[in-house]
Amino acid sequence: MGYLVSRSISAVCELGVPDRLATGPMPVAELAHAVGAHPGALGRFLRVLAGEDLFDEVAPDVFGLTPLGTPLCTNTPGSLHQLVELMGGEAYRVWEAADHSLRTGDAAFPPVFGQPYFEWLTEHPDAAKRFDEGQAGLVELRLLPLLGLDWAGVGTVVDIGGGTGALLSRLLTGNAHLRGTVFDLPHVVAAAAPALADAGVADRATVAEGDFFERIPPGADVYVLSQILHDWADRDAVRILRRCRAAMSADSRLLIVEHVLPENAGAGAAGLLDLHMLVLLGGQERTLPQWESLLDRAGFHLVSVTEGPRSSVLEART
Numbered sequence: 001m002g003y004l005v006s007r008s009i010s011a012v013c014e015l016g017v018p019d020r021l022a023t024g025p026m027p028v029a030e031l032a033h034a035v036g037a038h039p040g041a042l043g044r045f046l047r048v049l050a051g052e053d054l055f056d057e058v059a060p061d062v063f064g065l066t067p068l069g070t071p072l073c074t075n076t077p078g079s080l081h082q083l084v085e086l087m088g089g090e091a092y093r094v095w096e097a098a099d100h101s102l103r104t105g106d107a108a109f110p111p112v113f114g115q116p117y118f119e120w121l122t123e124h125p126d127a128a129k130r131f132d133e134g135q136a137g138l139v140e141l142r143l144l145p146l147l148g149l150d151w152a153g154v155g156t157v158v159d160i161g162g163g164t165g166a167l168l169s170r171l172l173t174g175n176a177h178l179r180g181t182v183f184d185l186p187h188v189v190a191a192a193a194p195a196l197a198d199a200g201v202a203d204r205a206t207v208a209e210g211d212f213f214e215r216i217p218p219g220a221d222v223y224v225l226s227q228i229l230h231d232w233a234d235r236d237a238v239r240i241l242r243r244c245r246a247a248m249s250a251d252s253r254l255l256i257v258e259h260v261l262p263e264n265a266g267a268g269a270a271g272l273l274d275l276h277m278l279v280l281l282g283g284q285e286r287t288l289p290q291w292e293s294l295l296d297r298a299g300f301h302l303v304s305v306t307e308g309p310r311s312s313v314l315e316a317r318t
């Protein structure tokens with residue numbers, strides 16, 4: 001009954017319940033009136049989600065947000081609100097066809113929506129905006145092992161498939177000497193320049209649009225691939241890595257921000273993400289031997305793995 005929980009989260013976010021509770025607990029009747037919900041039903045949904053530690057019934061029929069539930073608000077650092085919308089939208093519909101992926105080992109998105117996910121996003125601006133904002137919300141969690149690295153000797157960084165620049169903004173904010181480029185598809189990086197300006201790093205940042213299967217900006221000290229390679233099956237992941245290799249000089253470093261999938265059962269969230277990558281995109285999470293083999297096929301070797309709470313950083317060199 002796991003999807004009942006995720007659909008309940010989607011439903012309360014859809015009505016804007018977390019935002020209403022951002023300033024403190026409210027009686028359920030007042031809350032229901034404010035968001036346009038049925039009071040009795042709202043109490044039942046919130047009680048179930050209190051069981052998931054997202055809300056708290058602080059007094060009979062009075063509900064507040066817990067620390068775990070706070071990222072469901074829209075205007076909070078590291079907001080996951082857009083991600084909830086994403087998981088409750090086309091991602092949910094595509095999972096109805098999970099059996100296609102089970103039978104074929106391919107993505108279920110094309111048979112359901114008529115084209116691969118990233119192509120479909122270029123033609124659906126609202127969904128693309130949700131996707132980009134959802135990814136940006138996850139950056140806070142993914143960044144930690146990357147921020148912990150020593151950036152002192154690094155002059156320039158390119159964030160490949162860097163979305164709207166959330167990760168680059170944080171890297172440049174934390175390292176005043178660093179200059180960087182965010183590189184992504186044209187419709188995605190269109191929103192990057194304003195985001196970098198808002199973060200106060202526009203004077204040290206450039207925006208480059210393009211296709212990472214074609215060409216990647218050359219000559220930087222560090223290349224970051226955050227949550228890119230898991231979107232693709234090995235054949236395409238190797239093509240992307242080879243494009244990186246062509247852009248890199250002998251001293252450049254490649255930093256891959258992704259999960260290292262445990263080799264045994266019980267992979268938890270990483271295992272679920274592995275299946276999600278398969279169903280949505282035909283991609284996969286990778287174990288350490290799978291990473292080593294993939295990098296080897298593209299002419300890289302693995303130098304180190306730095307573990308973080310949500311993603312690891314795998315450093316590779318040519």
Ligand SMILES: C[S@@+](CC[C@H](N)C(=O)[O-])C[C@H]1O[C@@H](n2cnc3c(N)ncnc32)[C@H](O)[C@@H]1O
Nearest residue numbers: 118135161162163184185188210211212226227
């Ligand atoms: C899962 S998101 C990761 C975003 C970001 N790096 C992060 O860590 O949040 C994958 C990114 O790859 C980009 N992308 C997909 N196909 C691409 C292509 N052919 N060339 C460049 N970027 C591409 C998408 O637009 C998206 O921003």
